[in-house]
Amino acid sequence: MGRKLQSRERLRPIDLARGHGLSTQAVRNYEEAGILPAADRTPHGYRTYAPLHARALRTFLALVPGHGHRTATSIMRAVNRGETDEAFRLIDESHAQLLDDRRTLRAVEDALRDLASTPDPGPGAVAPGSGGMFVGDLAGRLGIRPATLRKWERAGLLRPRRDPLTGYRVYDEADVRDARMAHQLRRGGYLLEQIAPLIAQVRSAGGLEPLEAALRNWRDRVSARGRAMLAGAAELEAYLHERG
Template sequence: MTGPVPLRTTDVARASGYSPQQVRDLERLGVIPPAARSDNGYRAYTPTHVRALRAYRGLADAVGPVAARQTLARLRTATLAEAAAAVTDLHVRLARERDEALRAQRALDAIRHETGPAPEPAGDTMTITELAGALGVRPSTLRFWEQEGLVRPERVTSLRARRYGPSAIGAARIVTALRAAGHGVPAVREIMDSLHRLDGPGRARDILRRRLDRIAGRTVALLRAGTDLAAVITSAGEPPDP
């Protein structure tokens, strides 16, 4: 008996939704395993390559092309436990982005309704290292935002160490969400300066709502990629298709 007929580049392109050139490019970038070569020198693909390309499409929609390439390359050599953990980490990352956007939304609502700073407990403060860790940014980023007038910490102790009170923490959460949504420093500064005006929070509220919608869409894309990712993971330890 003969084995399955090898797939040509055009076959893989048709099955995956990519063009033949994109298939070759993604192979070169390591998204899919190197194709075997037939006696006449043409690429010979397998269904494993198609599954990997479909998984890449969903991952790219969920976490971006760079992270998608890195993840698929990692899955090909990982153990089952390591591969499952890598996919779980992607879900955790999206959940963290959603939580941070929701915290920014609550901080914005507190400013809008003038109910005081939120969502941190009254009187609670954070150091620059603590706040940077909570937001997932570098301390140098917070210093830059301070220079740009986006987040203004309190300064205490004779060494003038930065302490961030509830209002500054809320502002930092809003800035983080606006920057993650792709807005440059000038636009963020304009929004932050407008928050205490009667009509000011509207723009920030719309941005945060759209960001939450995009995160939801990315989460759905990751869920849709799940079946293909499972196939990639389970086939990683199998011998190549004949």
């Protein structure tokens, strides 16, 4: 353990808990989970903490908003075991995921621009060879299973027509566009029940405003997570320095 664990200043579990709006049981749970270094014990068996424990708790709570509870826990465990390279690897993975989320958001925004600029081909059966796609072709283009497209259809995200000769589903240009939007929004963490009304609104005379609002919310969440990662990094650097 770090040199600060030897500080003469003693803190009780309730001292740590009160400073962070937690229960004393939560503090004990964090110690047992490896988020905090092991506490010293009095001759009567009571836990006593040092300022380093308070720093560890602040660090963990600062890491959670950016990395999530599970990853923040793993980061703290690695640091407390002296495995800083493992902690840095976990942080890198979170940053990579955030970058992927940003790329997905940009892809959805690009798709939204496509929606605004691509005319709806209108109703009517689309025969093979005239621009329509069968379910396997569309699934292959998106890198998903045909069963996923059928699930999206049942959820109201897609409205493929049936080929009059074969009865197969045929996806016209608007269907392909909607499927691409659904795929990107799913990657962004949206549930089917959240996506369906957005696509329905896009199809209707209501316009694109609902989807634009969803994207603004998504963009705000991505930005907030990025800032939270910066705050967590500052606390982690202070904790590493204090551990020595």
